Structure formats: structure tokens, C-alpha cells
Amino acid sequence: MRQKEWGVAGLKIQGLAKSYREVRVLENINLDIASGEFFTLLGPSGCGKTTLLRTIAGFQSQDRGEIIVNGERIDHKPAHKRDIGMVFQDYAIFPHLTVAENVAFGLKARSLPKSEIRTRVDESLAMVRLEGYQNRLPAEMSGGQQQRIGLARAMAIRPTLLLMDEPLSNLDAKLRIELREDIRDIQRRLGITTIYVTHDQEEALAVSDRICVMNKGNVEQIGTPFEIYRKPLRRFAAAFVGTMNFVPGRIEGGRLSIGSQSIPSPAGGIDGPIEVAIRPENVLLAGDPHRGEAITLKGEVRKVTFLGREAHYTLSTEAGEIVAQVADPERDFIEMEGRPIEVKLPLGRVALFKSNGDVVEAGQG
Amino acid sequence: MMSRRFRFDIWTFVLIGAWAILLILLIWPLSSILRASLIDNETGTLSLVHYVEIFTTRVYQRAIGNTMIAGFGGMTGALILGVTLAFVTTRFHIYGRAVIQTLAVIALVSPPFIGAYAWIVLFGASGVVRKVLAAIGISIPPLYGVAGVIMVFSFKFFPHVFLITSGALAAINRSVEEAAESLGVSPMKRLFTITFPLILPAISASALLTFVLSIADFGTPRIIGRDFNVLATEAFNLYGGEVGENPGMASALSIVLIALSMIIVFGQRWVLRKNVYYSNMIKKPERQQVSGLKSLGLHVLAYGIVLFGALPAIIVVLFSFRRTSGPVFQPGLSLQSYEKVISTVSEPIWNTLIFSSIAVVAIVITGTLIGYLISRRPSFATGSLDAILMVPYVVPGIVMGIAFITRFNDPPIALTGTGLIIILAIYIRRLPYSARSVSAALKQVGPNLEDAAVSLGYSPGKAFMKVTVPLIVPGILAGALMSFVTAMNELSSSLVLYVGSTITMPVRIYLSVMDGEYGTASALSTILLVMTVAAVYAAFHLSGRKESALL
Ligand SMILES: Nc1ncnc2c1ncn2[C@@H]1O[C@H](COP(=O)(O)OP(=O)(O)O)[C@@H](O)[C@H]1O
Ligand SMILES: [Mg+2]
Numbered sequence: 001m002r003q004k005e006w007g008v009a010g011l012k013i014q015g016l017a018k019s020y021r022e023v024r025v026l027e028n029i030n031l032d033i034a035s036g037e038f039f040t041l042l043g044p045s046g047c048g049k050t051t052l053l054r055t056i057a058g059f060q061s062q063d064r065g066e067i068i069v070n071g072e073r074i075d076h077k078p079a080h081k082r083d084i085g086m087v088f089q090d091y092a093i094f095p096h097l098t099v100a101e102n103v104a105f106g107l108k109a110r111s112l113p114k115s116e117i118r119t120r121v122d123e124s125l126a127m128v129r130l131e132g133y134q135n136r137l138p139a140e141m142s143g144g145q146q147q148r149i150g151l152a153r154a155m156a157i158r159p160t161l162l163l164m165d166e167p168l169s170n171l172d173a174k175l176r177i178e179l180r181e182d183i184r185d186i187q188r189r190l191g192i193t194t195i196y197v198t199h200d201q202e203e204a205l206a207v208s209d210r211i212c213v214m215n216k217g218n219v220e221q222i223g224t225p226f227e228i229y230r231k232p233l234r235r236f237a238a239a240f241v242g243t244m245n246f247v248p249g250r251i252e253g254g255r256l257s258i259g260s261q262s263i264p265s266p267a268g269g270i271d272g273p274i275e276v277a278i279r280p281e282n283v284l285l286a287g288d289p290h291r292g293e294a295i296t297l298k299g300e301v302r303k304v305t306f307l308g309r310e311a312h313y314t315l316s317t318e319a320g321e322i323v324a325q326v327a328d329p330e331r332d333f334i335e336m337e338g339r340p341i342e343v344k345l346p347l348g349r350v351a352l353f354k355s356n357g358d359v360v361e362a363g364q365g
Numbered sequence: 366m367m368s369r370r371f372r373f374d375i376w377t378f379v380l381i382g383a384w385a386i387l388l389i390l391l392i393w394p395l396s397s398i399l400r401a402s403l404i405d406n407e408t409g410t411l412s413l414v415h416y417v418e419i420f421t422t423r424v425y426q427r428a429i430g431n432t433m434i435a436g437f438g439g440m441t442g443a444l445i446l447g448v449t450l451a452f453v454t455t456r457f458h459i460y461g462r463a464v465i466q467t468l469a470v471i472a473l474v475s476p477p478f479i480g481a482y483a484w485i486v487l488f489g490a491s492g493v494v495r496k497v498l499a500a501i502g503i504s505i506p507p508l509y510g511v512a513g514v515i516m517v518f519s520f521k522f523f524p525h526v527f528l529i530t531s532g533a534l535a536a537i538n539r540s541v542e543e544a545a546e547s548l549g550v551s552p553m554k555r556l557f558t559i560t561f562p563l564i565l566p567a568i569s570a571s572a573l574l575t576f577v578l579s580i581a582d583f584g585t586p587r588i589i590g591r592d593f594n595v596l597a598t599e600a601f602n603l604y605g606g607e608v609g610e611n612p613g614m615a616s617a618l619s620i621v622l623i624a625l626s627m628i629i630v631f632g633q634r635w636v637l638r639k640n641v642y643y644s645n646m647i648k649k650p651e652r653q654q655v656s657g658l659k660s661l662g663l664h665v666l667a668y669g670i671v672l673f674g675a676l677p678a679i680i681v682v683l684f685s686f687r688r689t690s691g692p693v694f695q696p697g698l699s700l701q702s703y704e705k706v707i708s709t710v711s712e713p714i715w716n717t718l719i720f721s722s723i724a725v726v727a728i729v730i731t732g733t734l735i736g737y738l739i740s741r742r743p744s745f746a747t748g749s750l751d752a753i754l755m756v757p758y759v760v761p762g763i764v765m766g767i768a769f770i771t772r773f774n775d776p777p778i779a780l781t782g783t784g785l786i787i788i789l790a791i792y793i794r795r796l797p798y799s800a801r802s803v804s805a806a807l808k809q810v811g812p813n814l815e816d817a818a819v820s821l822g823y824s825p826g827k828a829f830m831k832v833t834v835p836l837i838v839p840g841i842l843a844g845a846l847m848s849f850v851t852a853m854n855e856l857s858s859s860l861v862l863y864v865g866s867t868i869t870m871p872v873r874i875y876l877s878v879m880d881g882e883y884g885t886a887s888a889l890s891t892i893l894l895v896m897t898v899a900a901v902y903a904a905f906h907l908s909g910r911k912e913s914a915l916l
Contacts (some may be wrong), residue, residue: 106821
């Protein structure tokens with residue numbers, strides 16, 4: 001991995017809030033993004049990602065809060081003086097200009113010499129693998145190519161910050177993966193601080209240095225893809241990223257009970273209803289080897305879904321429905337349907353969430 | 366409490382400028398009409414006597430009723446003719462579509478007032494067509510009264526409907542209709558349950574336009590209506606002093622007229638309240654090939670409508686080449702009417718060209734900026750700007766003229782007798798057309814394009830010039846064209862505002878008809894018609910667009 005200069009504040013956002021009329025779209029956003037970082041805003045649609053991004057770009061003003069780039073407050077600057085590159089969901093390619101003119105557009109505003117503009121246009125187009133398309137009109141190009149123009153156009157001005165608002169969501173699945181790898185490679189090579197918006201959790205996990213999970217105008221959790229996936233701090237993040245089973249439980253008098261099972265609680269000091277969360281790949285079926293403590297539940301295989309690399313068993317257990325992932329399914333996996341089965345939820349892999357949505361820290365109390 | 370930072374950019378100045386224009390050229394002059402309508406002639410004090418009189422006197426009650434009849438009648442007739450023609454020409458293969466469109470444009474631009482005269486020539490008491498028909502034993506009643514007025518309005522205003530709705534019909538996503546077809550909906554039912562609702566914005570916009578045009582027209586009821594009095598003719602008589610001057614009463618009648626139009630304006634907004642349909646072109650409708658009797662019928666229908674609509678213009682052109690002696694047409698052909706026009710009355714030609722050109726340049730520039738403001742910077746200030754822009758739409762030209770005379774007669778702004786006052790009246794009356802066609806064109810341009818330009822380092826003003834303007838040029842041109850055509854043919858406000866040296870062609874034509882100089886009037890009308898059609902085709906040629914781009 002590329003050496004990062006952690007601690008050098010590329011972008012700092014403090015106490016940012018924004019409302020439309022009475023609706024609070026951003027509540028109180030605080031972010032600290034390192035220079036060179038690939039930072040992703042992840043959340044369901046309508047949670048305020050675009051609003052946050054457009055506020056950073058300066059297309060709209062915040063009600064409260066500060067935006068600081070490399071130590072300098074920029075929120076008073078008009079958008080065109082911020083030197084922030086932007087890539088749009090709908091590409092926003094100028095339809096009346098050729099590919100080269102699109103890429104040169106921002107350079108002309110900076111009155112660079114003609115030869116310099118030419119070099120940079122060619123460079124940028126080469127970077128997004130669109131050499132030779134200089135004189136085409138955008139209407140003659142595919143969606144994926146148009147978004148490459150959008151990226152080249154934004155990068156040509158060598159911005160201090162690159163913002164991308166769901167740049168891949170209008171493309172088909174295969175192209176999406178191809179282009180996201182390209183974006184990630186280019187970003188690493190140039191080391192440009194990037195804020196990337198998506199509602200696709202898989203995409204976020206694949207490209208980001210860090211992810212900020214947002215919900216209803218609030219930050220739910222910030223962390224590396226690994227942390228977000230493996231150590232969700234909020235029920236929302238746990239449910240939104242990847243697949244997660246939730247079964248209801250209760251902690252009372254130092255014991256955790258689920259269904260008819262009761263074991264010593266891994267976390268002390270709290271009493272009341274909780275939810276036990278576990279990912280399908282961590283659910284163990286009878287026969288799977290395991291070490292350490294686990295909750296054992298009785299149930300029955302209700303449905304089997306074959307997904308190629310893996311299969312999903314949907315199990316009805318005494319505590320509720322649980323999906324278990326079976327890696328590399330055997331030939332006879334389909335015959336499991338309707339059979340009784342015992343599942344184990346290893347305590348090392350479960351997370352407990354309180355009714356307010358916060359995770360129960362192990363050993364809390 | 367939230368503190369909201371307000372950013373000052375070029376659009377702030379445009380907003381302030383737009384409000385200043387509307388205040389000075391619209392609200393302030395019109396306030397004089399409202400004020401006059403509320404002043405008792407005898408005592409000079411504020412009172413509602415005029416309004417009381419309007420709603421209690423038989424003749425005015427009848428005028429209100431007749432106005433509604435003329436408005437709805439003209440609107441209905443124009444809608445039926447216009448939508449039928451639009452549907453036939455966009456959905457079926459019709460030979461000579463260019464001819465049809467040209468005839469529709471001719472019907473649209475045929476000079477005001479003289480059209481009514483031409484209808485009389487054809488269908489009046491001693492009308493040519495009636496005589497011919499009588500000779501073969503068919504007797505039809507002369508074209509006077511309510512039926513005549515509605516018929517003339519229908520054929521005069523249907524081209525607006527045709528041009529607006531054929532654009533919309535051509536832009537319907539064909540898959541939607543095909544989906545209905547596959548669900549087993551009959552063609553006729555499909556038309557009323559799918560197609561028309563989809564083009565409701567276009568239909569309701571043209572309904573509004575034709576209603577307003579119908580109730581503001583005073584020439585047609587005057588010449589053809591006979592005892593069919595409407596608010597516009599009553600107001601004109603009281604302003605003009607033919608039945609004794611009574612500006613208070615005339616003003617009150619004007620206000621009632623405006624109020625009636627406003628009802629329709631709000632009606633249209635109500636009809637469209639839920640309409641958020643944006644056409645995204647996936648599959649264009651195709652023209653169906655038909656043959657045999659059906660094809661013949663469709664051709665007769667389409668050509669019948671446009672030929673009949675263009676008839677007054679055709680008559681006028683023919684008459685302009687007839688020999689005259691004084692007001693009487695003589696047998697034989699001659700260019701004497703044109704010689705007379707060139708030798709004695711060429712001034713109006715220049716005035717018309719100069720006034721319309723200046724007005725249109727001003728309209729295009731400010732209309733583009735305002736149209737942008739309304740569609741891209743939604744706020745309370747721009748929303749109310751949009752609403753106020755509907756006012757010139759519904760204020761009859763005469764009323765606007767009177768309001769201008771009242772307010773711009775004395776300092777601080779003394780303009781009476783100048784060409785500028787005529788230009789300004791045309792300007793404010795046609796500004797909404799331009800602003801609206803620009804905001805319609807902007808709907809096709811993604812708002813992100815400008816943001817992209819701004820993020821690349823262009824100020825909002827520059828981004829607009831570099832990105833948006835090139836993309837909405839067709840819309841701007843269409844608006845400019847419509848403004849130019851209507852500016853050249855503007856009669857009603859100019860009639861109030863002209864003096865000898867600022868007379869325009871429509872006014873000259875009106876005066877010639879009134880003086881019985883039909884030869885001169887026909888020659889002038891023909892020249893005006895040729896100039897207008899030339900302007901239309903120049904604009905289409907320049908923009909590479911079809912007639913349906915109008916409005
Ligand atoms: N111009 C606006 N006026 C009013 N509400 C808006 C406007 N733009 C966005 N919103 C609302 O703000 C919320 C957040 O929108 P957005 O930032 O676009 O979300 P996201 O990009 O995460 O999908 C949504 O509920 C949306 O309806
Ligand atoms: Mg968004």
C-alpha cells in the first residue's frame with residue numbers, strides 16, 4: 001500500500017449542518033480526511049451524501065460549520081475559486097464540445113499556454129485510456145467512456161481535492177467493476193485526496209482507504225473497510241454493509257439468553273433487550289470445526305440458494321430466521337431442505353447491539 | 366435560528382433588474398388602471414361604483430357573458446382544430462407536411478384586423494362565397510354575431526395549438542402507447558387515457574393562450590360581432606370616446622377582463638399541479654402509412670383546416686393586386702395599391718421594422734436571463750417573478766397602451782409620442798414568451814453541466830455563457846422568433862400609443878380599413894405578411910429547426 005501521510009489534514013469538516021426549509025439534511029458532520037486518502041461516503045439514498053459533497057464543492061452553502069482544506073477555511077470562497085475537481089453521476093459532459101474540448105475546458109479558464117493545454121489534455125486522456133478519441137463528440141460515446149471523459153476533465157486541472165458523486169451508478173455491473181479499479185489505480189498513482197460517494201457497500205469496501213457510513217444526515221461510523229465490516233459500532237452500519245443476521249435476545253443478571261439458550265453474558269453491566277448480530281459466513285453448521293464459546297440453536301433448513309461459489313441456507317431456528325453461508329457447497333447440498341439442523345454462533349464473531357443502536361463493547365461495564 | 370449565508374453573484378443583479386423592469390413597466394402603469402377603476406367620476410373619491418355598475422347593468426352583464434362565450438368558444442374551436450391537425454400530421458404520413466406547416470404559419474401571422482375584413486368579404490351579407498353558394502341553391506346565413514366570432518377565433522388561433530401540441534406529440538415516448546396497446550386498450554381510448562394526458566402541459570398551455578387571445582381581441586367582435594358586445598369592445602369604446610369618454614368605467618371593465626383571464630391562468634396551474642412528467646426520449650413515435658379512403662380523408666381534413674385558416678391571408682394578397690378606384694374595387698389587376706403604399710405610406714414599414722427589431726433584441730437578452738433565473742434559481746423571489754410574468758400575458762394590448770399613456774405622459778418618465786413608448790409596450794407584452802421558451806429549453810439541459818463548469822474554474826456568469834447559452838440557442842431563437850412575429854403584428858397597444866410619426870403597419874392597416882381604403886390595407890397587409898413569413902423562415906433556416914419549435 002502507498003505510504004500515507006496520516007495526520008496531515010487534507011480536509012477537515014467541523015460542525016457542518018444544512019437544512020432545506022424545515023428538513024434537516026445534514027445534522028452535525030465532523031470529518032478529518034488525510035491528504036492522499038480515498039475517503040468514501042456510504043449510505044442509503046436520501047441520507048445527505050450529495051448535499052455534503054455539493055457543500056464541499058461550494059455549489060450550495062451550509063447553515064453552520066466550517067470546511068478547511070490544508071489549514072485554510074474555504075467555505076467563504078465561491079465554488080469556481082476552490083480548485084476542487086468534481087465527477088458527476090450523470091457525467092455532465094458538455095454535449096456541444098468534443099472530447100478534447102471537454103477536457104481542455106477547465107484549463108482554458110486558467111489561461112494556460114496552448115501547448116501546455118494540449119499536453120495536459122493528451123496526458124489526461126491517456127490516463128483514462130481514451131487516447132485517440134480527442135475529436136469525437138460525447139454523443140458518440142458509451143456511458144463508461146463518457147464517465148472517463150468526466151474523470152479526465154476533472155483531473156486535468158490538477159485539483160487539490162477530487163469529489164465523485166456516485167460516478168458508476170449509471171453503468172452496468174461489469175463496467176462498474178472495471179472503471180472502479182481504474183479510478184482506484186489513478187487515485188493511488190497521483191495521490192490525490194478523494195471523496196467518493198456511493199450507496200453500493202461492495203463498491204465502498206473495494207476502493208476505500210476509509211469509509212464514512214451515513215444515515216439521515218448523521219455520521220454513523222468512520223473506519224477502514226475492515227473495521228466497518230468486522231467491527232460495526234452501530235446497528236445501522238452492521239445492517240447496511242454486507243449481509244447481517246439479527247436475532248433478538250436479552251441480557252439479564254449477567255446472562256445472555258437467546259431462544260431457549262442461556263449462557264454467561266460476554267458483556268456485563270447492562271440489562272435489557274439486545275440484538276445478536278452475526279454474518280452468514282460466520283454461522284457454523286453441525287460438523288463445522290470451531291474453538292471457543294458459541295451459542296447453539298436448534299432449527300430446520302427452510303430454503304437453499306445456490307450462488308455458485310457458495311450456497312445460502314435459510315434456517316428457521318428457535319430464535320428466529322438465520323442465513324448461513326456454506327462455502328464450496330457439496331453436490332448433495334440441495335437435499336438439505338427440510339432437514340433439522342443445529343447451528344452455532346461463535347461468540348468471537350457475534351456483535352451485540354443495544355436498543356439505541358450502539359454496539360455493546362465486549363467486557364463493557 | 367439558522368443563519369443562512371446569501372451569496373451575491375451575477376444572478377442577484379439579474380433578479381433585482383428583472384424586478385425593477387416589472388415594477389416600472391408593468392406594475393406601476395397597471396396600477397393607474399386599477400386606481401382609475403376605483404375613482405368615482407362625479408365625486409373624485411375612492412368608490413366601487415364602476416364595479417357595481419358593471420355587475421348590475423344589463424349591457425355589461427351581457428358583455429361579461431359574451432366574453433366568456435367568445436373565450437371558451439374560441440378556445441374550444443382552436444383546440445379541436447389544432448389538436449386534430451397536430452395529431453394527423455405527427456402520427457400519419459401526410460404528403461406536403463412543409464406546405465401544411467407553411468399555411469399554418471401564414472394563418473398564424475396573418476395581419477390582425479384585416480383578417481376579419483376578409484371573412485366579411487367571403488361570408489358577409491354580400492360575401493363572395495355566399496353569393497356563389499346561393500347561385501347553386503345553397504343558402505347559408507351571413508357570418509355575423511356569436512357564431513361568426515367563434516368561427517373566426519377558432520381559425521385564427523388554432524395554429525398556436527397546432528405548433529405547441531405537435532412538438533409535444535412528437536416527443537411522447539412511443540413505448541408508453543405501445544404498452545397500452547399491448548394491454549388491449551382500443552386506439553380511441555388510448556388517445557384519451559394515455560396520449561392526451563401525457564401532453565396535458567402542451568394542451569393546457571395552448572388552451573390558456575387561445576382563451577386569453579380570444580377575450581382580448583376587440584377587432585373581430587367589432588367587425589363581425591355586430592350586436593355581440595364583449596368586454597374588450599366596451600372598454601375600447603369607452604376609452605376611445607365613441608360613446609362618450611368614461612375612463613373610470615373603461616378601467617373597471619379592463620380589470621374585470623384581466624380577472625377573468627387570471628381565473629384561467631390559475632385553472633391551468635391547478636390542472637398541471639401534479640404533472641411532473643418529463644419526457645425522456647427512448648423511442649420516438651413513428652408516422653403510420655395509410656392508404657385508400659382513410660388516407661384521402663386525412664389529407665382532406667389536414668389541408669381543409671390549414672387552407673381555411675389561411676384563407677383571409679390569401680384573400681388579402683389577391684385583393685392587393687386588384688384595381689381600385691377610391692374604396693371601390695374595380696375589375697382587373699393593377700399594382701396601384703403598392704404604388705400608393707410606396708409613395709405615400711412607406712414610413713410605417715420602417716417604423717415597424719425598427720421598433721420590432723429593437724424590442725426583440727431587448728426581449729431576447731432579458732428574457733433569456735429571466736427564463737434562466739426562474740428555472741434554475743428557485744426561490745420565493747423568482748417564483749413570484751414567474752407569477753407576475755403571467756400578467757402581461759392576460760392584459761389586453763389596449764389596456765397596456767392606456768396604462769402607458771397615463772403613467773408615461775409626464776416627468777419623471779415622459780415618453781408619449783416617442784417610438785420608445787411603443788417599443789416598451791411591445792417589450793413588456795412579449796417578454797413572457799421569451800422567458801418561458803427559454804425556461805422550457807432549460808428543462809432539457811442538465812443542471813449539473815453548469816456545476817461542472819464552475820468546478821473547473823468558471824464563475825457562474827461565465828459558466829452560463831460558455832455552457833448553457835450554446836445549448837439553449839434553439840429555444841432562445843424560437844422565443845425570439847415568436848416575439849418578432851407578434852411584435853411586427855402588434856396592433857392594440859400601438860393603436861393607443863402612436864402619433865403621426867410613429868405609426869406602424871398594423872395601425873396603418875387598421876386606419877385604412879376604417880377609412881374604407883381596402884386596396885391600401887391589402888397591399889400593406891401583404892407586405893407585412895411577406896416580411897413576417899420571411900422572418901420565420903430565416904429563423905428556421907438559421908436554427909435548423911422545424912416550425913414546431915415555435916413557443
Ligand atoms: N434542493 C433541495 N430542496 C429540498 N430538499 C432537498 C434538496 N436537495 C436534496 N433534498 C433532500 O435532502 C435529502 C438528502 O438528499 P441528497 O443529499 O441528495 O441525498 P443522497 O445523495 O444521499 O441520496 C433528501 O431527503 C432530499 O429529498
Ligand atoms: Mg445523491
